[in-house]
Amino acid sequence: MSREAANRLTQLKHQIMSSVSAFEAVELAPPDVIFEITAAYDADQSTNKVNLGVGAYRDDSGKPWVLPVVKKADAILRDDKSLDHEYLPIAGLPSFTEASARLAFGGDSVAIKEHRIASLQSISGTGANHLGALFMSKFYKDGKTPCYLSNPTWANHKQIWNNVSVPLFDYPYFHTKTRGLDIDGLLSAMESAADGSIFLLHGCAHNPTGVDPTQDQWVKIADVMERKRHFPFLDVAYQGFASGDLDKDGWAIQYFVERGFELIVCQSYAKNFGLYGERVGCFHFVSKNAETAKKIKSQIEILQRSEISNPPAYGARIVSTVLNDKALFNEWYLESYAFEFRYRCQNLREMSHRIIDMRQKLFNHFQKLGTPGTWNHITDQIGMFSFTGLNGLQVKKLRAEFHIYMTQNGRISMAGLNSSNVEYFAKAVDQVIRESN
Ligand SMILES: Cc1ncc(COP(=O)(O)O)c(C=O)c1O
Structure with missing residues (x-):
């Protein structure tokens, strides 16, 4: 082989070597379910869309909520000249x-x-x-x-x-x-x-x-x-x-x-x-x-x-x-009988009670609509999530026909419901359940 041909061969070998990854066998992992739901929801152009997938609190207008007490603590920290980034x-x-x-x-x-x-x-x-x-x-x-x-x-x-x-x-x-x-x-x-x-x-x-x-x-x-x-x-x-x-x-x-x-x-x-x-x-x-x-x-x-x-x-x-800090702690959470009068300033209760209130409203809508099945679990369950009992097919229909997003297992984040969409959600569920009966 001529010297020129040998050089060309070496070059080719290098090219092949550099285009083959040692990690070719790595399999593509499925996307995280929750983050996939959010991406699909974000891409949806419907004005009726509802995201019940993500486990993060939303206020009654569907927006993330920075706790007022967190804003105060943030301001205190910003003013504290003794703080550094050690x-x-x-x-x-x-x-x-x-x-x-x-x-x-x-x-x-x-x-x-x-x-x-x-x-x-x-x-x-x-x-x-x-x-x-x-x-x-x-x-x-x-x-x-x-x-x-x-x-x-x-x-x-x-x-x-x-x-x-x-x-x-x-x-x-x-x-x-x-x-x-x-x-x-x-x-x-x-x-x-x-x-x-x-x-x-x-x-x-x-x-x-x-x-x-x-x-x-x-x-x-x-x-x-x-x-x-x-x-x-x-x-x-x-x-x-x-x-x-x-x-x-x-x-x-x-x-x-x-x-x-x-x-x-x-x-x-x-x-x-x-x-x-x-x-x-x-x-x-x-x-x-x-x-x-x-x-x-x-x-x-x-x-x-x-x-x-x-x-x-x-x-x-x-x-x-x-x-x-006693005052800030009380603003975040106050264990007091006077809490009803100070409802607006109890940050923790504002969130938990809005969710409890949504559970009740959703239950009431199902009652009013006469939605087939029993729904006490909506108010019996607690916290951010509810296992609705909706099956995979019903979940798919809710997404395709009503732009309502939730995990395949029928779990909803109650925080995604608010005064403007709870009735829409209840009616959609009612329709989907009746159609599959
Ligand atoms: C049961 C449970 N454990 C732990 C976490 C941890 O969440 P983070 O890492 O955001 O605090 C979550 C959040 O969804 C959760 O639901």
Whole structure:
């Protein structure tokens, strides 16, 4: 071969090499369901369109709402000349993590007094879930203890636990006939799981069903878990947002701690402070004694350091400013009988009660229309979401014919309903149900 031909051949080889990726075999992943719904909704030109997919609060005019108390805290921070952009400690802003623990466990919590809680600021609730899953995979028994997730659950739970290679199982949760809790199925799954299994429980406002255990049912759950020495992993993304009452929504956490469990709590400030994009959350490990809590915290700090180094400051400062100031705290949440007179200034209640009000209005419309089926589950369920009972075909029709967007499983975000669209939605559902009967 001539020298020229050899050079040409080398050139060709290089060209072929550079056009073939070492990652050709990577498969195209499906788009995230929720974000796909929002994209389709945004592209829809209809003036009647309704987005019931996204789990973010909207006010009665369908707009995102910046809490007035958050605006005030923001102004305070802007005026604070002592603030800089230095790194936070690895475990986060101490005034934030301490206030978060008081919120979750109660100001009088014995576990706080005994220094039995390891608290670390996290990248919102998702980050707290991830830190917890990662910690359990590394430090709980041999790292292969199964984790049980409710069926159904927030879709991200599966991805988070799969990423840390913990074996996953489902436990029954939603009873399709009653559209309530399948307490018998849940308890018997707990009974038959291997001793010491991890059970991920939604502390309040279960996503996606909106169905929570009653306090009596929580007691039964705790009884079985105690006997079987299961580990409670509590995901609490909606404290105060569900009922408007922090203690009511935090009841399960405080009850499990009182019962003496070691447990994990994942806290999010996305919904109850409307700080979705700021990624503000807190991870707590409640241990048996201060010494163990200290060791656990030191290990989680190493995990945190290797993944995010240290958490972001802005959102945590906002939350800390509100939780540590009596007047601002009262504006966010006031546990007072006078609340009816001050309704407009109770930010947390404004959101939760608007949603509760929408549930009632939707129920009333179904009653008035005589929509086939029973609809009490709409008002019985709680929090951002409702499992309507609509099937996949009905969901498709609602999108195609009425420009109403929701997940395939018939879950709606109640926050997407408002005074202007609730009747339109009820009538559309009524028509679709009658057509499929
Ligand atoms: C059950 C549950 N856990 C955790 C989260 C975490 O959300 P974020 O990471 O935005 O705080 C959510 C949000 O939808 C949720 O529904």
